[in-house]
Amino acid sequence: MKILIIDDEQPILKMYADYFTSQGIEALTAEDGDKGLDLARTNQPNIILLDIIMPKLNGLDVLAKIKTDSDLQKIPVILLTNLAEECSGQKAKESGAACYLVKAQTEPKTVLEKIKEILG
DSSP states (O other): OEEEEEOSOHHHHHHHHHHHHHTTOEEEEESSHHHHHHHHHHHOOSEEEEOSSOSSSOHHHHHHHHHTOTTTTTSOEEEEESSOHHHHHHHHHHTTOSEEEEGGGOOHHHHHHHHHHHHO
């Protein structure tokens, strides 16, 4: 399994990459949306974890680009952010995200369980 994590916070990238690697999963990281899109195109991950609040290209813009790109649109995207679900959860699902998780309320183990559930 190959997971792409797109987040502008280095500690978050490191925590998730280290956790997934410890579970035998290949983890790719990008600190902004542009780099994340490039990595997605060149590496075709099984799933993408995507933050919403980022400089340059925010997560919802990245998600829109993924969902309109014929090479990427079938890759499930989990929005992993600190925005309260009430303001963005519905919009995320309408935009094509597989699910929405709040970083502060979700441990890496729980994220991995959700990934396995989504990928079947």
